[in-house]
Amino acid sequence: MYKVSITSKELKQKSVIYRKKILQYISQAKAGHTGGSLSCIDILNVLYNVVLNVSPENFSSPNRDRYVQSKGHCVEALYVTLADKGFFNESDLNTMCQYQSKYIGHPTKKVNGVEQNTGALGHGLPICVGMAIAAKMDEKEYRVFTLLGDGELPEGSNWEAALSASKYKLDNLCAIIDKNNLQITGTTAEVCNTDPLNKKFESFGWAVKEISGNDIDALKDAFSSLPFEKGKPSVIIANTNKGKGVSFMENEIKWHHGVPSAAQYLLAQQELDYALTLIEND
Amino acid sequence: MTEQINTNHHKANLEIFSETLQRLAQNDRDIIAVTSDSRGSGKLVPFGNKFPNQIVEVGIAEQNLVGVAAGLAACGKKVFAVSPACFLTARALEQIKNDIAYSDNPVSAIGISAGVSYGALGSTHHSLHDYAALRAINNIIIVAPADNFETEKAIELAANSNIPVYLRFGKKPMPFLKSNNDDVFAFGKARTITEGEDIAIIATGETVYPALEAANKLKAEGINVSVISMHTIKPLDTNILDKIAKKCSAIITIEEHSVNGGLGEACASYLIQQQFAKPFKIMGIPDEYTVTGSQEEIFNHYGISEQGIAAQVKLLLRK
Numbered sequence: 001m002y003k004v005s006i007t008s009k010e011l012k013q014k015s016v017i018y019r020k021k022i023l024q025y026i027s028q029a030k031a032g033h034t035g036g037s038l039s040c041i042d043i044l045n046v047l048y049n050v051v052l053n054v055s056p057e058n059f060s061s062p063n064r065d066r067y068v069q070s071k072g073h074c075v076e077a078l079y080v081t082l083a084d085k086g087f088f089n090e091s092d093l094n095t096m097c098q099y100q101s102k103y104i105g106h107p108t109k110k111v112n113g114v115e116q117n118t119g120a121l122g123h124g125l126p127i128c129v130g131m132a133i134a135a136k137m138d139e140k141e142y143r144v145f146t147l148l149g150d151g152e153l154p155e156g157s158n159w160e161a162a163l164s165a166s167k168y169k170l171d172n173l174c175a176i177i178d179k180n181n182l183q184i185t186g187t188t189a190e191v192c193n194t195d196p197l198n199k200k201f202e203s204f205g206w207a208v209k210e211i212s213g214n215d216i217d218a219l220k221d222a223f224s225s226l227p228f229e230k231g232k233p234s235v236i237i238a239n240t241n242k243g244k245g246v247s248f249m250e251n252e253i254k255w256h257h258g259v260p261s262a263a264q265y266l267l268a269q270q271e272l273d274y275a276l277t278l279i280e281n282d
Numbered sequence: 283m284t285e286q287i288n289t290n291h292h293k294a295n296l297e298i299f300s301e302t303l304q305r306l307a308q309n310d311r312d313i314i315a316v317t318s319d320s321r322g323s324g325k326l327v328p329f330g331n332k333f334p335n336q337i338v339e340v341g342i343a344e345q346n347l348v349g350v351a352a353g354l355a356a357c358g359k360k361v362f363a364v365s366p367a368c369f370l371t372a373r374a375l376e377q378i379k380n381d382i383a384y385s386d387n388p389v390s391a392i393g394i395s396a397g398v399s400y401g402a403l404g405s406t407h408h409s410l411h412d413y414a415a416l417r418a419i420n421n422i423i424i425v426a427p428a429d430n431f432e433t434e435k436a437i438e439l440a441a442n443s444n445i446p447v448y449l450r451f452g453k454k455p456m457p458f459l460k461s462n463n464d465d466v467f468a469f470g471k472a473r474t475i476t477e478g479e480d481i482a483i484i485a486t487g488e489t490v491y492p493a494l495e496a497a498n499k500l501k502a503e504g505i506n507v508s509v510i511s512m513h514t515i516k517p518l519d520t521n522i523l524d525k526i527a528k529k530c531s532a533i534i535t536i537e538e539h540s541v542n543g544g545l546g547e548a549c550a551s552y553l554i555q556q557q558f559a560k561p562f563k564i565m566g567i568p569d570e571y572t573v574t575g576s577q578e579e580i581f582n583h584y585g586i587s588e589q590g591i592a593a594q595v596k597l598l599l600r601k
Contacts, residue, residue, distance in 0.1 A: 062358065109385065116356065117385040120376055126346045127381055130353020133338055137314075137359075157377075160346035168338075 006049050011216045012279050014084070015045050019245045020272045021080040021090070027265045029097040031105060035255035037077040039180040039214070039240040040147060044081045046219040047145060047176075056086050059113060065142050066131045068116045070124020071149035071178060072106040073257075078114070079103060087113030122155025124148060125175060129161045132173040132233075143226070144173045151183030153194040159204070162233075166205025171227035174234045175206075178213060180242035184256050201235045213238025246271055292458060295433040295451035295488075296394055300325035302437040303362060307333050313441060314338060314359045318347040324364040324394050344369045348377035348391065355387040360441050367393025367409035367450045368400070375415055382446045383421040390440040393450035396426070397487065397538030398567070401576040409450065410567050413515050414543025416448050423447045423469050424515040426487030426538075429459045432513050435467035443469075452488050452538075454577060459494060459511060472519040478506025481595055482526040485536040486512045486545050488577075489565075489586050493536055496591035505595065515545050520552055527553055532561035532598045536586060541566040561598045565591070 018041045026032030048054070052065045069078050076096075083090035088111065095101035102110040106119030116127055124146040132144040148158065165173055177197065185191050194200070198208045207228035211218040219238070228234045242256075243249030246268040249258075260268060307313040307329065315321075316338045321330050330337045338354070340346045344365050351363035363370070370393050371378065382389045393409060400407035416424050423445055427433040433451060440447040447469070459475045467473070475490065476497055485493040490511045497507035508526055512519065512535075526533065533553070535546035546564030553562070565586060573583045581587055585594060595601075 066357075116352075117380065120380050122345075123349060123377065123381055126349020126377070127353040127356070129346070130350035130355075131357050132353075133350065134354050134357035134359055137335065138357075157343075157345040157349060160340070160343035161349065163343070164338075164340050164346055164350060 008216050008220070009279060009282065011045055011049060013276060014049065015042050015216065016245065016272050016276050016279065018045060018077070018080045018084070020269060022076045023246070023260065023265060023268050025079065025093045025096050026076055027260055028094065030259050031097045032076045032259065033073045033257050034259065035182065035242040035249060035252070036071060036074040036149060036178065036180065038244045038246065038249065039242045040071070040074055040178040041077045042214045042216060042219060043147060043176055043178060043238055044077050046216060046223060048081050048085055050220055051223045052145065053142070056112065059087070063140055063142050066115050066128065066144045068124045068128050068146045069107050069118055070121065070146050071152060072118035074149070075105060075107050078107055079111070082111070082113035085113065121149070121152035122157040125158050125161040128173055128175070129164050129168070129170065132165070132170040133168055135172050136168065136170070142172070145176065147176050147178060150177055150179040150181065150188050150194065151191070153177070153197070154192040162201065162204040162206065165233040169231040170233045171229070171231055174226055174236065176236045176238055178240050179237055180240045182242045182251065182253050182256065184253070186253065197237050205232060206235045207232040208235050208237065210237040210239065213240035214244050245275065292430055292455050294453045294455050295427055295430060296325050296453050298430045298433040299392065299437055299451065300329060302434045304329050304332060306438065306441050307336055310360065311336065312358060312360045314354055314361045316340065316347055316351045316354070316361060316363045318342055318344050318365045318369070320365050320394065323366065324392070326364060344374040345377050348374040348389070349381050351389045352377070352381035352385060352387040355389045362390045362392050364392040364394060366400070366407065367396035367412055368407050371409055371412035371415055371448070378416070378422070378448070379419050383419050386421065388444050388446050390443070391446070391448045393448065395453050396450035397452060398572065398577050398580045399452035399454065401580060402574055404574060405572055408572060410540040410572065412448070412450060413537070413539050413545060417516050417543060417548060421445060423517070425449045425469060425513055426515065427451055427513050428485070428487055428490035428511045429456045431458055431460070431463040432467065432473070432511065436513065439467070439469060450487070452577065454488065456488060457491060459490060469514045470517040470519055471514070472522045473511040473513065474522070475509040475511055476507065478508050479529050480506045481532045481534065481599060482508040482510060482530040483534045483536060483591065483595070484510045484512045484545070484549055486515060487538050489536040489538050492581065492587050493591055495588040496595065499588055499592050500595055505599065505601065507595065512545060515548060518548050518552060523549060523552055524556065527556065527558045527560070534563045534565060534591070534594060534598060536565040536591065538586070539566050540569060542569055563594060563598055565594060
């Protein structure tokens with residue numbers, strides 16, 4: 001944990017502001033993965049503002065922590081977080097998904113602060129296993145984090161990588177599963193049930209914590225106790241709500257990559273503004 | 283001139299790969315081999331014994347093999363991801379495309395027992411698609427060394443390449459193509475093995491040797507053949523194509539690959555756009571269920587032999 005100066009209240013405010021910006025840029029671009037970006041933004045918030053030793057200043061240092069977003073389609077959440085961290089001017093996001101913009105619909109290293117190109121699912125964990133092995137080989141202190149969607153877990157490459165992570169005792173590796181239980185076709189339980197995830201990961205040799213992934217304090221607590229077990233990779237099963245923060249988007253499959261209309265956009269922003277005032281008055 | 287085939291002390295290119303990698307690893311802790319239960323078939327047992335901290339074993343899991351290799355390369359390692367070419371370039375194609383090529387992680391993907399090296403094990407174990415699949419992917423160099431000299435040089439270059447490289451070779455001992463191994467070797471620069479003006483044979487990998495045998499046989503019959511080892515399929519050496527297109531009256535390409543999408547079509551595509559209009563033939567494995575047998579028997583079946591190539595030359599030159 002590198003940044004302990006930020007309070008939970010400030011983090012909660014940031015989460016709402018990030019949500020407002022996610023909706024702003026998705027609405028402007030008329031494209032994006034709304035529901036998943038809203039479900040995972042609290043995780044990114046705590047990672048970048050509390051946990052990760054990553055900043056624009058140290059981004060070329062070999063000792064920086066690594067974050068690879070396996071669920072690359074929720075890039076809007078990453079963009080607003082990186083902009084807030086000062087990796088680039090937020091106004092750059094006005095070009096998101098436009099002709100020749102580098103701010104495309106999945107993470108690319110052309111964008112300052114992005115560690116790896118992702119987009120095809122099931123790729124983040126194997127890459128992170130390689131990064132974590134490299135840290136062990138070089139006896140470096142950096143840690144490696146990846147965010148996976150629960151919908152991408154049927155990709156076999158995740159489980160191949162899970163085996164290697166425990167074989168190589170990668171306690172410098174932490175996978176976070178944004179478990180919002182929905183994917184484009186339906187519920188993850190209907191499409192291809194991967195539950196019980198905790199037992200699966202335990203049996204693959206991982207140390208598991210299951211938390212509420214939209215709860216800032218729960219996230220802080222979980223990250224502060226890494227590694228959960230010495231000599232084992234850690235996985236946080238973060239139970240989240242797809243569309244979190246905007247009541248009419250929550251748990252609605254159509255917001256997987258739904259873009260709000262002008263009226264819906266205003267309604268959503270009003271609700272988030274109200275959430276901000278509640279936090280301020282708390 | 284006729285190039286004397288030097289058959290002394292030759293080894294399988296695979297063995298040269300292993301020996302070269304061990305030599306490089308001796309002085310460079312960043313040289314890493316990643317294997318998918320392929321250390322035996324990749325001749326990497328001695329490497330693993332000497333450098334146990336420089337080998338990563340992922341088990342039979344090729345997608346993970348390439349992803350892990352990409353992560354290691356992203357952290358500054360000089361990574362050789364080693365797996366049978368058939369699995370590496372099919373099962374892990376998406377990882378090669380995204381995690382290595384698109385993501386600019388300069389891994390050396392090593393396709394062992396490539397082409398029809400596995401012979402009678404059948405189509406599951408043949409890689410006759412790899413050039414075609416990888417040619418359509420941006421930012422990867424495709425190399426098939428023909429002999430031990432080319433293999434050693436290619437491995438040395440790959441270790442320090444800042445562009446991802448796919449290297450493939452077989453397991454059969456390959457004679458040196460030239461008696462003197464002092465050519466400058468660079469990716470994208472073909473090696474001229476022997477020069478003649480009647481016809482040029484552009485071959486790659488383990489098909490260069492039978493091409494040279496055919497050239498030597500034809501020389502005795504008064505037909506002068508250029509033999510080019512086009513070890514790099516991408517980027518293609520277009521300078522040498524320009525040169526031989528002017529000089530020679532016909533061109534044959536040969537590859538241990540499907541006739542679709544490989545070296546032959548790469549050469550044809552370039553040449554036709556340069557208004558090349560001379561007899562041209564692509565030799566390789568036709569688009570059919572590949573015949574079964576040893577590598578040599580499969581080569582013979584499809585005419586990739588001294589006799590078969592010589593016959594094709596005569597056919598093309600109408601002699």
